Amino acid sequence: MPGIDEKDREILRILRKEGRITLTELGKRVGLSPASVKNRVEKLEKLGAIKGYSAIIDPAFLDEYVQAFFELKLAIDDHTIDPILRRVAKLDEVQSLYRRSGERQILVRASFHDTDEVKAFAGRLKRLFGKNLERVEVTLIIDTFKENWVSCETGKR
Amino acid sequence: MPGIDEKDREILRILRKEGRITLTELGKRVGLSPASVKNRVEKLEKLGAIKGYSAIIDPAFLDEYVQAFFELKLAIDDHTIDPILRRVAKLDEVQSLYRRSGERQILVRASFHDTDEVKAFAGRLKRLFGKNLERVEVTLIIDTFKENWVSCETGKR
């Protein structure tokens, strides 16, 4: 990675686990003044190294009692479906969306209030992908032990 | 959820997408003074509604060019393996770890510098779970479109 030094990487590694750390404390950790850290963080945001910041929330407190993975097997395996994927990514229920190797190329993680919503969402996926969608496998999340480098302690939700 | 009102849920929904928002701005959005928001956020952290805060980082900037899902089929399906799962969750390479329904009960997402590390990690998993581990399926992440409610724009990394 050009233009990125070890201090930038330190900053990224810290922010990944402590997204709300102050610039002052971050400066102390990496050995820079608050102003310099700010410049670096702004650079990293501009470069796209930092996509955003997120709190790790227990979905139960938002009455989202059902979380599920949707594994999609698509007929097409190229970038022609990217526009559809971006549309799916924008949906409010969708927490994460990945393209990966293997048969079930698309993995979606989403949160719902109840199982009816899961069914409705699966239907929405079928409509959005149309005949490109060969198969959908749904699995329900039972425990979350770690999410985005943040430990979820007991794993109970 | 007892003791949680609509304003708390608003706060959680906003923090999920904007983890680094100031308490002042958060207060404006939900119609409360900064001090009140602070009290509520502290309450939500204490209750475990907020597990932590995380920046969404493009792994390439940390020279983590290989990201993978590990889907584990375990011989045992109860909570006796929870201690092992917690040990796996603590590993530095592990970004997320879930227990879910279906045959491949455990899903791990992890980041690596190269494919050798992937192989080494798979070996480590086998050692940790021992004879409880029936099968490991590894898939490589090609694109990340959304991560923890944060859009990753182009999906390119």
Added chain:
DNA sequence: GCTGAAATTCTGGAGTG
């Protein structure tokens, strides 16, 4: 990348309904 000063935010206590 640092310094220093100004603007903003944070924070804890006292006061209000």
Added chain:
DNA sequence: CACTCCAGAATTTCAGC
């Protein structure tokens, strides 16, 4: 009891070096 207000502390921010 949760909220607001307010003042002091800390942080952020921006200028100039």
